[in-house]
Amino acid sequence: MRGLRKVLTPFAPDQSGAVSVLYNLGGLIVIIDAGGCTGNVCGFDEPRWHGARAAVFSAGLRDMDAILGRDTLLVSKIASAAERIDARFVALVGTPVPATIATDYKALKRMLEKKVDLPILTLPTDGMKLYDSGESVAYKELFEAFAGDDVRASEGEELVLGATPLTYGDSYTDVTLEDIESIRGRRLVAASSSGIEAARLTGKDYEIRSSLAEALLAGEKIEGKVLVCHDEVFGKTLRDNGIDCDIATFFTLHDEIKQGGDIKITEEDEFTSLALSGRYDVIIADNCLQKLAKGYEGRWIDAPFFALSGRM
Amino acid sequence: MRREAVTYTAKQVAELGRDNIPSELLSGQGLVYSSPATLAYNSPGAEGFGVKRAGLSVPESVMLIVSPGCCGRNTSIVSSMPQYEDRFFYLLMDETDLVTGRHLTKIPDAVSEVVSFLEGQGKAPRVVMICITCVDALLGTDMERVCNACEAKIADTGIRVRPCYMYALTREGRRPPMVHVRQTLYSLLAPMEKDPRSVNLIGNFAPMAEGELQRYLLEAGVKNIRQIGACGTYDEFLKMASANFNIVTNPEARASADDMSRELGIPYIELTRVYGIRQVALQYQALAQAAGITIDLADDKQEAEQAVFDLREKYPDLTFNIGECINADPFELALSLLRYGFKVDEIYATLAPEKFRYVAKIAELSPDTKIYCNMEPTMLYYDVSSSRAHISLGKDAAYYCPDIPNVAWNEDVQPFGFQGIKELMARIDRALGEVTA
Numbered sequence: 001m002r003g004l005r006k007v008l009t010p011f012a013p014d015q016s017g018a019v020s021v022l023y024n025l026g027g028l029i030v031i032i033d034a035g036g037c038t039g040n041v042c043g044f045d046e047p048r049w050h051g052a053r054a055a056v057f058s059a060g061l062r063d064m065d066a067i068l069g070r071d072t073l074l075v076s077k078i079a080s081a082a083e084r085i086d087a088r089f090v091a092l093v094g095t096p097v098p099a100t101i102a103t104d105y106k107a108l109k110r111m112l113e114k115k116v117d118l119p120i121l122t123l124p125t126d127g128m129k130l131y132d133s134g135e136s137v138a139y140k141e142l143f144e145a146f147a148g149d150d151v152r153a154s155e156g157e158e159l160v161l162g163a164t165p166l167t168y169g170d171s172y173t174d175v176t177l178e179d180i181e182s183i184r185g186r187r188l189v190a191a192s193s194s195g196i197e198a199a200r201l202t203g204k205d206y207e208i209r210s211s212l213a214e215a216l217l218a219g220e221k222i223e224g225k226v227l228v229c230h231d232e233v234f235g236k237t238l239r240d241n242g243i244d245c246d247i248a249t250f251f252t253l254h255d256e257i258k259q260g261g262d263i264k265i266t267e268e269d270e271f272t273s274l275a276l277s278g279r280y281d282v283i284i285a286d287n288c289l290q291k292l293a294k295g296y297e298g299r300w301i302d303a304p305f306f307a308l309s310g311r312m
Numbered sequence: 313m314r315r316e317a318v319t320y321t322a323k324q325v326a327e328l329g330r331d332n333i334p335s336e337l338l339s340g341q342g343l344v345y346s347s348p349a350t351l352a353y354n355s356p357g358a359e360g361f362g363v364k365r366a367g368l369s370v371p372e373s374v375m376l377i378v379s380p381g382c383c384g385r386n387t388s389i390v391s392s393m394p395q396y397e398d399r400f401f402y403l404l405m406d407e408t409d410l411v412t413g414r415h416l417t418k419i420p421d422a423v424s425e426v427v428s429f430l431e432g433q434g435k436a437p438r439v440v441m442i443c444i445t446c447v448d449a450l451l452g453t454d455m456e457r458v459c460n461a462c463e464a465k466i467a468d469t470g471i472r473v474r475p476c477y478m479y480a481l482t483r484e485g486r487r488p489p490m491v492h493v494r495q496t497l498y499s500l501l502a503p504m505e506k507d508p509r510s511v512n513l514i515g516n517f518a519p520m521a522e523g524e525l526q527r528y529l530l531e532a533g534v535k536n537i538r539q540i541g542a543c544g545t546y547d548e549f550l551k552m553a554s555a556n557f558n559i560v561t562n563p564e565a566r567a568s569a570d571d572m573s574r575e576l577g578i579p580y581i582e583l584t585r586v587y588g589i590r591q592v593a594l595q596y597q598a599l600a601q602a603a604g605i606t607i608d609l610a611d612d613k614q615e616a617e618q619a620v621f622d623l624r625e626k627y628p629d630l631t632f633n634i635g636e637c638i639n640a641d642p643f644e645l646a647l648s649l650l651r652y653g654f655k656v657d658e659i660y661a662t663l664a665p666e667k668f669r670y671v672a673k674i675a676e677l678s679p680d681t682k683i684y685c686n687m688e689p690t691m692l693y694y695d696v697s698s699s700r701a702h703i704s705l706g707k708d709a710a711y712y713c714p715d716i717p718n719v720a721w722n723e724d725v726q727p728f729g730f731q732g733i734k735e736l737m738a739r740i741d742r743a744l745g746e747v748t749a
Contacts, residue, residue, distance in 0.1 A: 001403075001418065001421060001422055001425050003403055003404045003405075003406070003415075003418070004401070004402070004403050004404075004422050004425060004426075005401060005402035005403075005404065006401055006425075006426065006429050009384060009385065009387050009388035009391055009400070009402070010381035010382070010383075010384040010385050010387075010402055010404060011381060011385075012385065013380070013381050013382035013385060014382075015382060016382070016385070030343060033446075033480070034446055034479075034480035034481040034483070035344060035350070035480045035483070036383065036445070036446070036478070036480040037382055037383075038344070038346055038350075038351070039350075039351045039352075039386070040382055040383075040385050040386050042346040042351055043351040043352075043386060044385060044386040044389065045385065045386075049346065053692050054346070054692075055689075055692055056346045057343035057344055057345060057346065057689060058343065058344040058346070058350070059343060059344075060339075060340060060342070060343060060344040060687070061481060062340060062481055062482075062483075062484060062485075063449065063450075063479075063481040063482050063485060066446075066450055066481060067450070077342045077343050078343065080342055080343075080689075081342060081343045081689040084315070084689060084690050085315070085689055085690070085692060086315060095382065096379075096380045096382065096383070096410070096445070096446060096447045097446050097447075097450065097481070099407070099410060100410060100446075100447050100450045100451065101450060126380070126407065126410075127380040127381065127382030127383070128380040128381060128382075128404075128405060128406050128407055128410070130381075309388065310385075310386075310388050310389070
């Protein structure tokens, strides 16, 4: 049945992706939820939370707040926090609750701008899309708010986009607000699907490359036909380095990467069919997918993917 | 500008009065800081027994979580525990489901497919719990009706289908999720002949640690002491309906006890987890009176007193910081420790008006004890350096006080009464001893 998961747990959602991009940028991040979504983000999808405190807050919505659409109360809570917390911007991150009650983010932004003297970012994530989508939304909002025409940085200075912990685990690369402000003058590397979306927004040329895949290649000798199930950039990097592979991804597969055997998959049994098709000598994927490939007799190379398994 | 976490002393709070508790110490007054305590509470599936684990307390049950993907995301933590393997399933909602409600018509087919899948593995369940979340709370979904449709779809199997509501939006309402989930569990029980020598302990999901309470009941002639977490099979769980009376050990089970009293004719007695020796003794005396049994608690009481005495002798100036991720009411625990002669420097807990009575008494014994609220946004700036505590209690307190020993005291299997006091004293002694060693 479409949408039914019998083996895998749900993947990192868009709201986690949005927070992942914003996490270390010094903003006051407000997840518009009752509390559970914030628990999922900070308690599970954001490994950096365990290492350092960050200004990530739940709006603490209650049923009557949602039913009556008490935006004024929400604005007042945020304004009160903004007075007492040092922040460079305020980001409102959506969840299923505002999606259900059709929260008007533009109105919220206008109301907040009258109370808080900081840039207001609104990210209408809804918990039903996947993390790469949320990361892309976050980059778009950041660029609109902070990417100026500053070209002081030298053309040779590299800026990696899309290397958040959700794709890269503990090998993530943080981006700073200063990076965003000087993005027009930087040499861009799209390190994941959301990195491609972000780089495209700038209108500049960019390189597509995954250091994670390069690290894997440095430690493994891979021969034969390969199925790689990870982020699309991870797969493309393997291919660019001479691996004969097809890419299967649960996340976005851009046309500029897609080749003949590549496929965007959604359901568990789609992966099972591919794995057991007999076409592949090697599968490179997170070990959590092995349960879907019972009977596969080829070589399996573990490629941890936090957004899938929550494993670093 | 120097930023600081907002705090009030017990004396300040006591002087303001029950009706004027500072808003920074209360729940629901502002944005909620992502502290360990609020995350554990906020995310009912994340730690301890949230709705998801609680819903699977019934033996031979599985759960279908019908929700946006984000709601089931952290379940992989629970799923990795051996006892939950092949017990969680997901029907992921998309934006069209949200608008049209079409996901509701898919649930019976999804339940049927899950049951077939499990039957194929020789793991046919007896109960399917359907867990729904904030979205369906706002849509006003009639889950009883959906569950009836599911039972009809798999009528040949006799499998029960019941709803679990993981509605974080309602957590401060009349029936918050952890109250409701207990009602769901015990609603599976059907009336049966009473066994005058059977008693249920309800409130905990994991079995209560063996201790004096069970011994008192056995000495009074009780033969069967049943707890949901100790039932190995569904049929054994169903025998809880034969109990002569229920002992409620967690106030969140009170509504279930009311239901069982009404539907099954099982009366109940409530015991509260407290750490004051005198209060524990009074509770047992009340239990003896209500149940018409004799309880000789002298030895247990004396042992608890001795444990407290020994710790105080060994560490006469022992000072605590106390969090709220703990098998205790942090304010009651703080008061008890102060009455034993210890010191309490800081408490990290949300202060509900009904807890004010403890703060008023704390203020008499230790007016300078500082109270912080885990939810308050300025906890981002909490600085432990001014604290004089030697040890922290509660898992969340370890987060704020990383450089002193900690006793988390938040395990699933919990000791109770005098035994709880004795074990807590022993654990504190051990934690301090490890540092000294």
